[in-house]
Amino acid sequence: MLVVARSTALAAAVLVLVPSALACTPRASQASLESRLVCLTCHTTLDESDSPFANQMKDEVARRVALCQSEGKILDALVVEFGTPVLSTPQTHGFDLLAWILPLGGVTLGAIALGVGAWRWSASRTSAPDSPQAPPLAPQDERRVDDELERLD
Numbered sequence: 001m002l003v004v005a006r007s008t009a010l011a012a013a014v015l016v017l018v019p020s021a022l023a024c025t026p027r028a029s030q031a032s033l034e035s036r037l038v039c040l041t042c043h044t045t046l047d048e049s050d051s052p053f054a055n056q057m058k059d060e061v062a063r064r065v066a067l068c069q070s071e072g073k074i075l076d077a078l079v080v081e082f083g084t085p086v087l088s089t090p091q092t093h094g095f096d097l098l099a100w101i102l103p104l105g106g107v108t109l110g111a112i113a114l115g116v117g118a119w120r121w122s123a124s125r126t127s128a129p130d131s132p133q134a135p136p137l138a139p140q141d142e143r144r145v146d147d148e149l150e151r152l153d
Contacts (some may be wrong), residue, residue: 028071033061036071037078038088045088 034046039054046054046061057078064074078086137145 028065028069028074030058030061030065033065033071033074034058036075036088037061037086040082040085 031047037046037057038044039046039049039051039057041053042049042051044054046058060078061074064077069077075087
């Protein structure tokens with residue numbers, strides 16, 4: 001009888017706790033959020049900052065994580081409250097998309113310019129002769145060179 005009562009109590013506890021545990025499955029990581037958010041007073045990420053404002057933001061993030069809010073929902077709420085400067089990386093839509101495109105475009109254009117420059121430089125080197133033609137020697141100079149070469153043998 002005691003075993004049945006314990007089993008029933010355990011089953012009731014599982015039935016009560018499982019729905020709340022399932023509601024919080026995609027739990028946000030406070031460490032991840034602190035690396036993605038910036039302190040507005042010292043302009044460093046929350047995980048690196050120890051300012052009073054950063055500590056208040058950390059407490060707010062911890063409170064929202066405890067309420068089982070997703071990372072996206074927490075980030076969206078903080079952006080609404082403080083604006084986009086609170087994010088450590090620019091968003092990937094709208095005007096902020098330029099912050100991603102311009103550096104990548106600059107690197108791509110630089111690589112293309114280097115490739116074209118190297119191709120033109122190598123093409124100009126192969127079309128030119130390796131050494132310019134020297135003017136022919138005068139007959140007496142040729143005779144002196146031949147005499148010196150025979151003397152060395």
